[in-house]
Amino acid sequence: MATSAPSLESFYASAKVEQCVVDDATLAVRSFGSGPTVVFVHGFPVHGATWRWLLPPLVERFRCLVVDLPGLGDSGWNASTDFSFTGQARRLAQLVARLEPDSFALVAQDTGATVARLVALQAPERVARLALLNTEVPGHRPPWIPLYQRLARLPGAGASFRRLLRSRRFRHSPAGFREFYSDRSLLDEPGRLDPYLGPLLASPKRMQGMLRYLAGPEWDVVDGLAERHAEIEAPVLFLWGEDDRTFPVERGESMVCQLGGPTRFVRIPNASLMPHEERPGFVLEYLLPFLGDVVGSGGSRRQESLPGRPPAGQ
Secondary structure, eight states: OOOOHHHHHHHHHTSOEEEEEETTEEEEEEEESOSSEEEEEOOSSOOGGGGGGTHHHHTTTSEEEEEEOTTSTTOEEOTTOOOSHHHHHHHHHHHHHHHOSSOEEEEEETHHHHHHHHHHHHOTTTEEEEEEESOOOTTOOOSSHHHHHHHTTSTTHHHHHHHHHHOHHHHTSTTTTGGGOSSGGGGGSTTSSHHHHHHHHHOHHHHHHHHHHHTOOOHHHHHHHHHHGGGOOSOEEEEEETTOSSSOHHHHHTTGGGOSSOEEEEEETTOOSOHHHHSHHHHHHHHHHHHHHHHTTTSOOOOSOOOSOOOTTO
8 A cells, every 4th residue: 555654644543533432431532434344453562543444445436434442542431441451442332332233344453353253252143253362362461561550550650661761772672663664674664653652641530541441351251262262153354474483373263163153363474463454455455355345235134155366375
């Protein structure tokens, strides 16, 4: 995709933000395009803007609802907000039930893809398809995250993380953003990380929300998916940056045999944790036909085949 990061940021910012109060939090929702509904769920520590690389081609065919989960982006939260995976999934399921009366597809990455799987388990009759990018794997603990969860609970954590994020050396380290991309030069590309870093550095409230979100992952819930995956009937498409060290591709592939419905796993070459940002064109080659066949007739229920260009060598 040749569109520049600043141009994509302007496109993303052109959408009106709807603030939707759901139980103990407020979810920010941006709507693009029209047609069958596809809901996009971001991971950590980004927000809905991470999908700006995919949206322009998709909005020509779909109604794309881009959600900011509580703790990140333009969402709202309070002292009683439940940031657990189960809490995030409960609210997201209620939100989509309010915004979309029929079936819908989910596209999600990282922690958002765990939330999406839980939504599919809660509402199997409504989730038509799942496209999941580099995400938590049962029995695996991603580097740094358990440590950061402990650090986030310490006094002064917000100020400490703010100092780290201002450091280019930290941002380029494995503990920072280095593992986002295979091409590390992207870390210094104008506009690439600004939508994520800017709000955290400018707002103590945003920083605190990020830390609250960070404390939310429930590893017992993740491990339990090894068995609960079999309950997911919707077709699943995994799109996985094969250079990812946070969620190694071999571990991701191990989930295929756990799923109950038709499942396909695609390795994205020359991509790491954020394949939708690093190689959006490659991702779209698989995502467009996958979504098109399932919701191309007004949100119809799934088909059994999983279309898309086969990976090289397969």
